Amino acid sequence: MASGSTSSNGPDHASLRHSLLGPSLLKAGQDQVDQQKVGEVIYNASKGSKFFKHEEKRDEQLTKRIEVILRRKRELEALDLTSELKRTDEQITALEASRDLSQYIVHVDCDAFYASVEELDRPELKEGIFFNCTTKSGYLLILVVPMAVGSGVLTTCNYKAREFGVRSGMAGYIAKQLCPQLVFLPLSFDKYTQKAEEIREVLARYDERYEAGSCDEAFLNITGYMEEHPDMTPDQITEQIRAEVFEKAKISVSAGIAPNARRILNTREAVVSFMTPLPVRKVNGVGRVFERELQAIGVHTWGDIYPLRGLLQRLFSEKLASFLLNCHLGLGRTRVQPVEEYERKSVGTERTFKDLEGGEKLKEKLRATAVELEKDLKRAGSAGRTVNLKVKLHSYEVLNRQRALTRPIHSADDLYNYSLPLLQALETEFKPLRLRLMGLRMTSLVSTTKSTKMQEFFKNAVVTGKRKREDNEGEWEVWPEEEFQQIKAASGEKEEDILLLSQHDQLDEEVVEGEERGAATENTIGPNAKPSEEVPQQVEKWSCPICLRSLPADDALFNEHVDFCLSRETIKEAARGPSPEPERAKQVQQRPQSQGSNKVGRPSDKRRKGSGKGKSTGNEESNTMRQYFVKAND
DNA sequence: GCGGATCAC
């Protein structure tokens, strides 16, 4: 145990203890909880575990980072910052000018949603709990069984459980220690989504373009509703929404006006006076880590930002500085959009399991992961051009390895074959590789359903193209481009995506390094390298494991091509000289990536929530502010 | 483009 040496964190691990309390410290229902005592239980229950050691390491790392920040702050304070100050004040003026107080946006959030649904669904939980207490006043005393949903790690818990210090995100066995009588229920998502639908039917009556977040929250722009009901105040409407949701779905929700937070007027003064005493952690985007960093420089509430405004740009990144300024001013997103209009950016799956080790077993797990991801991709109607392997070592250290491909893939076989080299590189990097989690995620997505027109075009391009070539060779040169443009215009697709789909037949010089060859060849050649039969619109193709090109699904041709690629690799290999596996893995990682393009991108925050889809890239409007809403409180 | 890190729910 590292109990003896205490790092700069102090002898009592104060910040670690705080961190171990978990991310949902400020959730409702904990007012009367003795956090000190809860922290003690958690700390003692965790102490000595691998999880604890990992948290300890991360905490020390953060402590060091904070020391750097503090040092920089001291250096800055010795400088003359009048020009910084002036620039910041100009920025504030500009932000003030952009302030939009014309919209009335309501944030609806279900209270302990899963737990509430379960309580509705299980009257037996309430029997014997409701009982008539013959008090003189005749009140009905209601006791509720402390209950949590989820196993291993709690997804949520009811308010009774929260009285014991039980929280979502908490390990189940710790919750049991805090509350021995806690009842655990398994998750049943079908029930929750069904209930969410009932609620959304109500919400749609107030704003048909409401924005559903995860299944237990939503944003509504009630500005239009207010115009139709000039006799009602925003507060009355909000209350009416809550009442109607409860009436129809029997679920209680919190609702507050956003981004001006709750029940405050749409005036600048009201907004600012709300923000000034508000703890930084209450705002979306400030978590445990950022909270500590801000605390270290003396920022506890959003009002504390102002005296430091001249330092922000020098202390943090440009984006972060701007975010802090926006929060201080109480500025935020004022637009609400249906989730359907957001474009998903990735699809992935991951699973935790008992520690696993050994090449065969890990391969088996990778195969299973690929099969899962194939299903998810199919559901999402997506294929991806970048595959990302995520693993968590037995020590809880998380590693990601990703690789861009030359074409989108979606089949389990492709997913497996292209991610296996990544896994094998890790196996040589960490010997032995012992995992507690594995995941696969695809990014750089293209749609396999929405672009039906495009796919049919390419299918026809092959079939009709050949026929036309026989009929009349002259026309062959001309018509594809014309029709290409027509379909592009008709389908409204981005050219980028179209090119991706047409890339199959190009042979570019960007041949992948040979590091994955040995692994891929034993699994990809032959009947195992299945075509992507799940997407009937697509022309049947097999993937060459060496050059990633897509090839006609023909045994003889395919084998011939792979042989060719293999010999090419052998030649390159010979020219390069012998290079052991790890070395080659490194070469791939260190491939020159000069693009310093990450410089001054306009801050256009695309942060989305929960199951949400990514924000559409189409609109680069003036919505430059990081979205924030005050975290729900009651 | 890649990998680590943070965050929300």
Next chain:
DNA sequence: TATGGTGATCCGC
């Protein structure tokens, strides 16, 4: 006995 899954963003290379 043994701390989750999905998706997004940002930063620094």
